[in-house]
Amino acid sequence: MVFLLGAAACWACPPYCDLKTADLKAACSQNVWVSSTPNPLSPPTPSARALLAANVVALRHAKGWSQEALAFECGLHRTFVAHVERQARNIALDNVERLAVALGVQTYELLMAPG
Template sequence: MTDTSAPDSSARLVRAQLAANLIRLRREKGMSQEALALEAGLHRTFVAHVERQARNISLDNLTRLADALSVPVHSLLLPCNRIC
């Protein structure tokens, strides 16, 4: 029998880590959601949805956000205890 809850649980954890890192880094740089979205070429509501874990994000948009924050892409996905 296959455990189908594991992938969903893992995905939720990654979304939560992404959201926490995105919020922390954005605030550290003194950026609003609107400023980050503008710098990344995205809509402000998209950034808000990612921060609220309401949207799945593509690798392309993840890269855009990392570039706008001047951080490596992988740093957005690291557990907070590794970079906080």
């Protein structure tokens, strides 16, 4: 739900709105957008699962490892690594740590956006 608090739309506030008259006048003079929805023009924030998957794939490729080689280094099954890379599995923090150790990075680095 979006309200434009401007001269023409001030009275569009629901009756339960607790804006005081002074606040309403200040808002009306500034044409302030109030929104409970995200800005459609801003790029979507990738999920932690997507960041983890992208970082695991990139680091695995940088080492020249197959999924099986990474799984061996972590003590995990190859299909588990494949599920993580495809974002098909909700991974426990203990396993994120195992992946980080095998890939030679800090755990938090697997959840950071590139750049």
